[in-house]
Amino acid sequence: MKKRILAMTCAAAVAAAAVPVYGAEETAAEPAQSAEETVATNLGVMVNEEPVEFSGQQPVIVDNVTLVPVRGVLETLGVTVAWDAETHTITLTEGEKTGTLTMDSDVFQTGDTSVQMAAPAQNINGLAMIPLRAVAEYFGAEVGWDAENRMVLVTKAPEVQYLAEDTYEKVLKDENGNLLAEVKAIYPVLTAEVPEAARDTVNKNIAGLTMKAADTYLVEVKDEVTQEAAELGENFHPFQLVISYEDAFYGKGVLSYLTTVWEYRGGANGTTKGVGKIYDLQTGETKTLGDYINLQSGLTERDYMVQVFRRDMASNSEKYLEGAAQSLLDTNTNLGYYLKDEKTMVIFADQTTLKPHSEGIVKLEIPVNK
Structure with a gap:
């Protein structure tokens, strides 16, 4: 020195x-x-x-x-x-x-x-x-x-680039070559120095789930979009599915993020759904809510997430839709979770299910206690 x-x-x-x-x-x-x-x-x-x-x-x-x-x-x-x-x-x-x-x-x-x-x-x-x-x-x-x-x-240590990105795009056209529906996906690719087998497993899983969601969507909407295009003619707008991700966290041996899936099937607005992921970077397997939160005996992950939202509804009822409490009881209402950082878990619900459309995906942060 x-x-x-x-x-x-x-x-x-x-x-x-x-x-x-x-x-x-x-x-x-x-x-x-x-x-x-x-x-x-x-x-x-x-x-x-x-x-x-x-x-x-x-x-x-x-x-x-x-x-x-x-x-x-x-x-x-x-x-x-x-x-x-x-x-x-x-x-x-x-x-x-x-x-x-x-x-x-x-x-x-x-x-x-x-x-x-x-x-x-x-x-x-x-x-x-x-x-x-x-x-x-x-x-x-x-x-x-x-x-x-x-x-x-x-x-200050230089910032480590632990993620890259890849894309997947696919379209559905009618017999005349007119666009009926399209999918655009951006998904993370793990590049961090972790066990190679785990990294390959995680990347294969992420890419596979993204491509499967895109391909399945085009198959599911084919009949509906074909009929709507024929009925609306020049007023028809192609269906869209946009897959992206946000809130990526890398640390403590895990990769976690929220996949957002925005879907448009006509009308004024599309809607956004979420899929949370937490990957163990030693094994390549996914981790569960119970790995980070003490769940009472017999309490399922969904039961716990419902409790979290109910507590927030009790103190902030004016922020929720009138039928939000009932929506929580509907098993078709998608709830999920992911790690925002090593101390914070995010519980979320899809857009328009619990709060107004303008609120987007509904997120509540809770402290990790394990």
Whole structure:
């Protein structure tokens, strides 16, 4: 580490332009904190063993809390930084993750979650300075401290691509070549470093189920769509089936996701159904709800899912359709589950079965307790 620190001036440094926190007019009304009010500490920051150079204000320690310019380190981690001068807020974005900082507040807001930082985001010499740990950890980095070299050490492993995608398309036409129905499918392909036999089993299962669903659909609708095309003539719209997936989770030895199946058979809107999957990546077999949730003796998976929805209906009845409780008793009402992450199970029901069509697939999150 000492050799690397001594060689910092020769390393390829990352330019770190800071976020100005006040415009020229506002600066006069609310002066920036002066350098004398902070503790000059000759701190350094390294991201994945590469030094970060800051133009202007350097990292400092204020009241025993290390503060760094907000832009330099986070942009090096792949986080986009946006400043709103009107509200004095900083929005941080990476992929689907978004967080918000407000000047002079020690709260880091991420969706519905508020994380208290070690100190407020603050203006030092006209630049936004923040305590790094809470923010960096939210975006998947680890933060350490090298006391001997007075160096903040930030590390973030490169994102592992554990999934690829494949497609399957098929059409049904009449004897004149006119389109009657079509299927478009996108499905996940596991590429992670797991036992080869398990990976092959999982991928074969996913592809097989997708293709079977597509082929079966075209067989099932053939007579119906042929008759409707003949009756409607120019007003006929081809039937469609679109298969996709969402909420993919890879971790703790499993791959889990929700397959969405959108179907259109005429009318104003199509409807979406769901199929949840949890694959064991050691064996290639599917896992059950009981592997993650303590089910009372004699309670089936469906009984448990019905209970989950009933509890939510009891406290949020206004969000459900009038006949939702009765629909739960109908065994034709599709209910399912999948893992959103290692701590969260999602119980779901198909679109329009329990809530209005605009709500899409109905999802309830419950904690894993096994």
